[in-house]
Amino acid sequence: MRRIKYSIVLLAVCGVCALRVSAQTAKSSYFLDGGFHNYQLNPAMPAERGFFSTMIGNWSVKTNGNFGLSNFVYPYGDDKLTTFMSSTVSADEFLGRLPRSLQLSTELGSTLMATGFRMLGGFTTLSITTNSSTSMNIPRGFFEFAKKGFQEDHYSFSDINMRTMNYSAITLGYSHEIIKGLRVGVNAKYLVGMAYANIHVDKLNIQMNEEKWMVESHASAEAALFTEVTVEPGPMDELNEPKIPLVDAMDNFDGSNYKEIMAAFKPASSGFAVDLGVVYDMSELVKGLTLSASLVDLGSLKWKYLTKASINDSKVEFDGIEEIDPNDFEGSIEDEFDMIMQDVEEMFAMPYSHGTSAAKTALNPVMHLGVEYNMPFYRPLSVAMLYGKRFGDFGGWDEVRGYVNVSPLKWLEASANVGVSTYGTSWGWMFNFHPKIFSFFVGSDYMITKVTPQFIPVNNLNGHVTFGFNMPLGKRK
Numbered sequence: 007m008r009r010i011k012y013s014i015v016l017l018a019v020c021g022v023c024a025l026r027v028s029a030q031t032a033k034s035s036y037f038l039d040g041g042f043h044n045y046q047l048n049p050a051m052p053a054e055r056g057f058f059s060t061m062i063g064n065w066s067v068k069t070n071g072n073f074g075l076s077n078f079v080y081p082y083g084d085d086k087l088t089t090f091m092s093s094t095v096s097a098d099e100f101l102g103r104l105p106r107s108l109q110l111s112t113e114l115g116s117t118l119m120a121t122g123f124r125m126l127g128g129f130t131t132l133s134i135t136t137n138s139s140t141s142m143n144i145p146r147g148f149f150e151f152a153k154k155g156f157q158e159d160h161y162s163f164s165d166i167n168m169r170t171m172n173y174s175a176i177t178l179g180y181s182h183e184i185i186k187g188l189r190v191g192v193n194a195k196y197l198v199g200m201a202y203a204n205i206h207v208d209k210l211n212i213q214m215n216e217e218k219w220m221v222e223s224h225a226s227a228e229a230a231l232f233t234e235v236t237v238e239p240g241p242m243d244e245l246n247e248p249k250i251p252l253v254d255a256m257d258n259f260d261g262s263n264y265k266e267i268m269a270a271f272k273p274a275s276s277g278f279a280v281d282l283g284v285v286y287d288m289s290e291l292v293k294g295l296t297l298s299a300s301l302v303d304l305g306s307l308k309w310k311y312l313t314k315a316s317i318n319d320s321k322v323e324f325d326g327i328e329e330i331d332p333n334d335f336e337g338s339i340e341d342e343f344d345m346i347m348q349d350v351e352e353m354f355a356m357p358y359s360h361g362t363s364a365a366k367t368a369l370n371p372v373m374h375l376g377v378e379y380n381m382p383f384y385r386p387l388s389v390a391m392l393y394g395k396r397f398g399d400f401g402g403w404d405e406v407r408g409y410v411n412v413s414p415l416k417w418l419e420a421s422a423n424v425g426v427s428t429y430g431t432s433w434g435w436m437f438n439f440h441p442k443i444f445s446f447f448v449g450s451d452y453m454i455t456k457v458t459p460q461f462i463p464v465n466n467l468n469g470h471v472t473f474g475f476n477m478p479l480g481k482r483k
Contacts, residue, residue, distance in 0.1 A: 049191030056479035071467030128182035141401030199275025239361030279305025
């Protein structure tokens with residue numbers, strides 16, 4: 007059990023250290039010529055000049071969801087709050103405000119190092135990034151079960167999913183104008199896996215009475231870490247402790263086994279990916295019109311030690327979720343959610359492990375299609391539209407975003423935009439200051455309009471912040 011806890015801790019550490027689904031620069035900067043990191047969105051887009059950046063060059067934290075805190079927390083009495091479990095909140099009111107499927111996606115990323123420079127008639131980039139992406143999907147029926155409880159004696163729902171992918175990437179990119187107005191680009195990426203997990207519940211049937219519950223389910227799970235982890239196949243309740251050389255070395259650390267620890271840090275996963283892009287300046291046909299397209303994150307990771315577990319139509323009997331007194335407001339909201347989650351973990355316990363083996367996991371490619379038109383009466387002003395789509399059976403999304411961009415000075419530009427996506431409507435902005443001696447940008451693709459005192463979004467979980475400080479090199483193109 008101690009080893010299992012260690013593996014869970016390592017998985018969490020990897021997720022934090024890999025601060026993304028895809029640490030790309032903000033989409034609000036897509037049509038700003040002074041952005042140094044637009045090659046992450048479209049490798050055919052060169053920077054206006056050479057640049058160099060370190061860990062503060064491009065940071066991005068993003069969440070997307072089609073629900074918010076207001077779906078689960080309600081006002082009660084005089085300036086008090088209670089959860090959806092309270093008897094003061096009717097089931098119809100609570101369930102009527104929930105979408106059919108609750109979706110949540112988080113993306114966190116940073117550029118540890120990046121540089122760009124002109125070479126061989128084109129523009130070359132080299133960067134090291136960390137990428138972390140997590141997506142979740144929970145059907146509304148799950149919360150109907152949590153709210154109604156014994157009002158029904160049978161519940162059935164499916165398609166509960168959770169996927170997280172965490173990796174680092176070393177990227178070499180090059181873009182070149184092949185004919186007048188037509189520029190193409192490619193990024194080649196070497197990937198090092200940090201942590202991965204994928205949980206899918208195909209079916210969950212709950213038969214209940216006042217004494218016992220019967221839970222019938224069909225589910226699967228797989229997980230991997232950046233280091234070696236081996237598990238012998240067998241029932242989970244009889245499972246041998248996982249073998250984790252890194253944990254063994256750290257447990258036995260005495261100052262003399264540092265070589266053993268360093269050897270255990272050798273990556274147990276690697277892979278490759280490419281980004282493809284094209285930009286076409288159509289000014290000779292329609293002055294001021296530019297088209298662009300890209301496909302990024304096209305590749306996969308191979309994990310040497312992927313552990314799998316499953317439930318195959320098994321039936322589990324247990325005492326059920328501990329009842330929460332809806333009229334007792336002495337306990338905190340956090341305590342109520344903790345009590346629910348502890349019993350949910352028991353419900354989804356995996357009874358059988360398939361051991362450890364090598365396997366590949368694909369990234370979720372993202373496509374961009376853009377069009378921009380500079381105003382004939384004032385060329386520094388443009389309007390634009392960007393369509394984005396993330397592919398994948400789970401965690402995919404679609405988005406259309408409209409822009410107004412302006413660059414009143416050579417060293418100052420800004421963008422304001424509105425987007426409609428799978429996660430709802432949002433608006434974004436970007437300011438980019440790029441004089442001769444430094445470059446600084448700050449912005450957001452998803453502005454949060456209302457938050458709690460703890461900065462938790464109230465109406466939905468669409469939030470994003472990005473910023474970076476870079477050093478320009480050379481003259482503008």
